Amino acid sequence: MNKHQSRSVDDDGLARRLSRSVTGPVLFDRASRGRYSTDASIYQIQPVGVVVPDTIDDVAAAMAIAREEGVPVLARGGGTSQCGQTVNAALVIDCSKSLRRILHIDADSRTARVEPGLVLGHLNAALRSCGLFFPVDPSTHARCTLGGMAGNNSCGSKSIRYGLMADNVRSIDAILSDGSRHRFGPAGDNDNSATTTKIADLLQRMHALGLAEADEIAARFPKQLRRVGGYNIDALTPAAKAAGRDNLARLLVGSEGTLAFSAEIELALQPIKPRKVLGICQFATFRKAMEASKHIVGLDPEAVELVDRTMIDLGRAIPIYRDTIDRMLIGEPDSLLIVEFHGHDDQPLLAKLNDLESLMGDLGHPGVVRATDPGFQAAVAAVREAGLNIMMSMKGAGKPISFIEDCAVDLEDLADYTERLNDVFERHGTKGTWYAHASVGCLHVRPVLNMKDPADIATMRSVAEEAFSLVREYKGSHSGEHGDGLARSEFHEQMFGARIVRAFEAVKDAFDPIGLLNPNRITRPPRMDDRTLFRYGSDYKPVGNFVPALDWSDHPGALGGMLGAVEMCNNNGTCRGFDADVMCPSYRVTRDEIHVTRGRANTLRLALTGQLGADALASDALADAMALCVSCKACRRECPTGVDMAKMKIEVTAARAKTLGIKWRDRLVAELPRYAPLVSRLPALANLRNDSPALRRLGERLLGFSADRQLPEWSNARFLDREAADSGAVHGEVYLLADTFNRYFEPEILRAAVTLLAAAGYRAIVPETKGRPLCCGRTWLAAGMVNEARREARRMMDNMPKDQPVIGLEPSCLMTLRDEFRSLLPGAEADRFAARAMLLSEFVAKTNPAISLRPLPGTVHVHGHCHQKAFGAFPDALAMLRRIPQLSIQPIKSSCCGMAGSFGYQAETQATSRAMAEAALLPAVRAASSADYVVADGTSCRHQIRDLSGRKALHSVQVMELALARSG
Numbered sequence: 001m002n003k004h005q006s007r008s009v010d011d012d013g014l015a016r017r018l019s020r021s022v023t024g025p026v027l028f029d030r031a032s033r034g035r036y037s038t039d040a041s042i043y044q045i046q047p048v049g050v051v052v053p054d055t056i057d058d059v060a061a062a063m064a065i066a067r068e069e070g071v072p073v074l075a076r077g078g079g080t081s082q083c084g085q086t087v088n089a090a091l092v093i094d095c096s097k098s099l100r101r102i103l104h105i106d107a108d109s110r111t112a113r114v115e116p117g118l119v120l121g122h123l124n125a126a127l128r129s130c131g132l133f134f135p136v137d138p139s140t141h142a143r144c145t146l147g148g149m150a151g152n153n154s155c156g157s158k159s160i161r162y163g164l165m166a167d168n169v170r171s172i173d174a175i176l177s178d179g180s181r182h183r184f185g186p187a188g189d190n191d192n193s194a195t196t197t198k199i200a201d202l203l204q205r206m207h208a209l210g211l212a213e214a215d216e217i218a219a220r221f222p223k224q225l226r227r228v229g230g231y232n233i234d235a236l237t238p239a240a241k242a243a244g245r246d247n248l249a250r251l252l253v254g255s256e257g258t259l260a261f262s263a264e265i266e267l268a269l270q271p272i273k274p275r276k277v278l279g280i281c282q283f284a285t286f287r288k289a290m291e292a293s294k295h296i297v298g299l300d301p302e303a304v305e306l307v308d309r310t311m312i313d314l315g316r317a318i319p320i321y322r323d324t325i326d327r328m329l330i331g332e333p334d335s336l337l338i339v340e341f342h343g344h345d346d347q348p349l350l351a352k353l354n355d356l357e358s359l360m361g362d363l364g365h366p367g368v369v370r371a372t373d374p375g376f377q378a379a380v381a382a383v384r385e386a387g388l389n390i391m392m393s394m395k396g397a398g399k400p401i402s403f404i405e406d407c408a409v410d411l412e413d414l415a416d417y418t419e420r421l422n423d424v425f426e427r428h429g430t431k432g433t434w435y436a437h438a439s440v441g442c443l444h445v446r447p448v449l450n451m452k453d454p455a456d457i458a459t460m461r462s463v464a465e466e467a468f469s470l471v472r473e474y475k476g477s478h479s480g481e482h483g484d485g486l487a488r489s490e491f492h493e494q495m496f497g498a499r500i501v502r503a504f505e506a507v508k509d510a511f512d513p514i515g516l517l518n519p520n521r522i523t524r525p526p527r528m529d530d531r532t533l534f535r536y537g538s539d540y541k542p543v544g545n546f547v548p549a550l551d552w553s554d555h556p557g558a559l560g561g562m563l564g565a566v567e568m569c570n571n572n573g574t575c576r577g578f579d580a581d582v583m584c585p586s587y588r589v590t591r592d593e594i595h596v597t598r599g600r601a602n603t604l605r606l607a608l609t610g611q612l613g614a615d616a617l618a619s620d621a622l623a624d625a626m627a628l629c630v631s632c633k634a635c636r637r638e639c640p641t642g643v644d645m646a647k648m649k650i651e652v653t654a655a656r657a658k659t660l661g662i663k664w665r666d667r668l669v670a671e672l673p674r675y676a677p678l679v680s681r682l683p684a685l686a687n688l689r690n691d692s693p694a695l696r697r698l699g700e701r702l703l704g705f706s707a708d709r710q711l712p713e714w715s716n717a718r719f720l721d722r723e724a725a726d727s728g729a730v731h732g733e734v735y736l737l738a739d740t741f742n743r744y745f746e747p748e749i750l751r752a753a754v755t756l757l758a759a760a761g762y763r764a765i766v767p768e769t770k771g772r773p774l775c776c777g778r779t780w781l782a783a784g785m786v787n788e789a790r791r792e793a794r795r796m797m798d799n800m801p802k803d804q805p806v807i808g809l810e811p812s813c814l815m816t817l818r819d820e821f822r823s824l825l826p827g828a829e830a831d832r833f834a835a836r837a838m839l840l841s842e843f844v845a846k847t848n849p850a851i852s853l854r855p856l857p858g859t860v861h862v863h864g865h866c867h868q869k870a871f872g873a874f875p876d877a878l879a880m881l882r883r884i885p886q887l888s889i890q891p892i893k894s895s896c897c898g899m900a901g902s903f904g905y906q907a908e909t910q911a912t913s914r915a916m917a918e919a920a921l922l923p924a925v926r927a928a929s930s931a932d933y934v935v936a937d938g939t940s941c942r943h944q945i946r947d948l949s950g951r952k953a954l955h956s957v958q959v960m961e962l963a964l965a966r967s968g
Helices: 011-021 030-035 056-069 120-130 146-152 197-212 214-220 238-242 286-299 309-316 319-328 346-362 374-385 387-391 411-427 454-473 485-496 498-511 559-567 585-590 597-608 620-626 634-638 645-660 664-670 672-679 693-703 740-744 747-759 778-782 786-799 811-818 820-824 828-836 840-847 866-870 874-881 910-919 921-927 939-949 956-967
Strands: 049-051 073-076 091-094 102-106 111-114 169-175 181-184 261-268 275-283 303-308 335-343 368-371 432-437 442-449 732-736 762-765 806-808 837-839 858-863 887-891 933-936
Touching: 011 049, 011 056, 030 049, 030 597, 030 620, 049 056, 056 073, 056 091, 056 169, 056 261, 073 146, 073 261, 102 120, 111 120, 120 146, 146 261, 197 214, 197 238, 197 498, 214 238, 214 498, 275 286, 275 346, 275 374, 286 303, 286 335, 286 346, 286 411, 303 309, 303 374, 309 319, 309 387, 309 432, 319 374, 319 634, 335 346, 346 368, 368 374, 374 387, 387 432, 387 442, 411 432, 411 442, 411 454, 442 454, 454 485, 485 498, 559 597, 559 645, 585 910, 597 620, 597 645, 620 645, 634 645, 634 866, 645 778, 645 820, 664 672, 664 693, 664 778, 672 740, 732 747, 740 747, 747 762, 747 840, 747 956, 778 786, 778 811, 786 820, 786 828, 806 811, 806 840, 811 820, 811 828, 811 837, 811 866, 820 828, 828 837, 837 840, 840 874, 840 956, 858 874, 858 921, 866 874, 874 887, 874 956, 910 921, 910 939, 921 939, 933 939, 933 956
Parallel strands: 049 091, 073 091, 732 762, 732 806, 806 837, 858 887, 858 933
Antiparallel strands: 102 111, 111 261, 169 181, 169 261, 275 335, 275 368, 303 335, 303 432, 432 442
């Protein structure tokens, strides 16, 4: 290990120095360091601490202090590296929160200067108005940072057209380990007035090295487009100068933060090609797909992407991708190749599709699914981009593991190479999952292994050695996209030879003689199978006597399956994206790792395995990680590996409640269904708080409800069970879930539902029970009172015994029947009950009743409740409204409204709640005409819209009732 890792560091003293010198957060607590100890690789190394800089000056100050203290520094972007590049025993500098400005765009020269923490997707969104884009497009474009892409020499599906990151970075303004700053760019641009003698000497040494090693570089560097291993010292050679590729920024690109810190990056842009078509080719065998790739490339496509049978099957099991994958298939092929053609006009592109179909027919693979509709194309792109993570949705101890996954060989050799590698897997008793860039001979392959099993770790080593031997035989590159890190640096000498590796070391030592920057990556690395560096090390195990309160049997493994569910998070970072539907609303506001699904899952995993100390489940550290989770359930649907943080939060809340008890405010909210029947008889008295500033201030001091927020108003005409008794029943009867919120606060919505169901020919049954009405139990679950919620689930199932549908209006309540009931009372009975539960709009979509509706001219802006989206029910809400003649439906593209039960009313979270609403929902509501309708089916959503915009939002059933009323 490097000299810094053995040195004793005064963590408290270092933290104090940093806190005095930088304006951004300085994080040295155990939980924060744990969250930054992993990336999307198999490795885990706890950092010394974390700095989240506000400015580049913060970076320079942190580096200076680290240099004086002898502490290594690790630059980090989105933390999605596959090979362990962004974990180290170092001071982590997280660029992703604040260092994300676009500094300049020059449309004429087609360049942009950016800070390293800028997300690629944000850059391209800003460039769209200029008709430009940045063409390096990894599947993580919604969350990967430009600094991380430069450090990793990222590629993407269009590299066949536009090359790698090294081909598209014009210059890098970098901070070196000694604190000096210099702009590295094309030859001639480096000798500027700011160049010091030390920098001039460094540049001279690099050019001398390139000259001395030119022949060896020519002989040993793989002749592959997709070669990202080692340092790009080929940029230093006379051949590079002759080809105009002697840009010294190329040397920093792909250096994984080991040579310099990128303060500013200048990028080369390309004009957008506005039209696109896809052809999805079907193959009976994997080898046939590989053989066809070299022929397809002759048609000059923009990209050719592979989807194998494993990905097809796993993707179909994920609701958000199921329909798209089914549309992509003709029959049941073994493999697909997705071929993209881009251009400016439709006719030449359609001709390309025709050529593709003819080619496939000639090759004996007739049948191409044509994707010319932008909506279908976007859905296919979402599947393709989620490919690596769809593979990771495999349940059980064995997972597809990344360590040889992006080797690249010539297209002529691709079929033979992949077949021989499959033979290697079979010989070692495993199989590989395949996906990615068939156009450039770079396929992501992950053998399925259990990283907790020493035998499988030994298998990993053997497979790596045999795979890299094959790659060298085919004169390929053992790293074609995801870099070196811990997984591949060890094998450089076999790939490049000893002389080149010594040259790499000379580059490292020239740039970073003190070993400050991300040491032991690319040069002088540890063994890739050193288990002390693994996330699942030899001492990894659950601790304590924790017994989950919910059923986790879908996830085999420790703690009744709960630990297995938490381990489904592989740190892919999809939750950090900003083009997702809902996930993750709190991260969108704070941009803090602690408040993203990945950060919460990591914190929980560390707690369950004793890495945060004893009784960590009840700790403040874990409570802080969960504090801004609004249980939107978006991750349940949008996370490719199915991490259900809302369910995990119930467990954490229950564990904390068991140890520390329940706060008065939480108990008051939880017990609402119990006392609501009594309080609702005195609505005027109950509503006094809202009209009295003094009572509101008192409520904030005693209970923590913000004095700035109105609480829901109790209705003076609560809904009574018997109101449903007289409705007609032409087609049959349905149970109506008269939830607590609509029953006592907005009873007109329940009455509208009874009216609409009657118009559809159904009688609504609201079961009368002894004592209080039925409840879904959600308020108790939110407080961690799982046993109370279980009793409520039992009551409801006992009182709705028939096979009729159970119809709900409040998404959070109805989806509790469909989801949590199965974890509270696992078994066939709960499964059948869940299958009967549906929102009113889903029931209308399923039964398609004849309802007489008159025109309702106008526009309705519809905000989808998070749980509607999480369970795929939002389209049915829109479809129901589309039944109304002359009503224009405008879905609002928004994440969570931010209210989330009591979250928006709490003094400590109301600012975050408002920020969530302001991100997209409230601007859309304010932009709507005063004559338009605003619809939100969630109680919380309607209150948030009313309180923060002044607009009254309706439930979709109320709009339907308006059309019914007009027909009467």
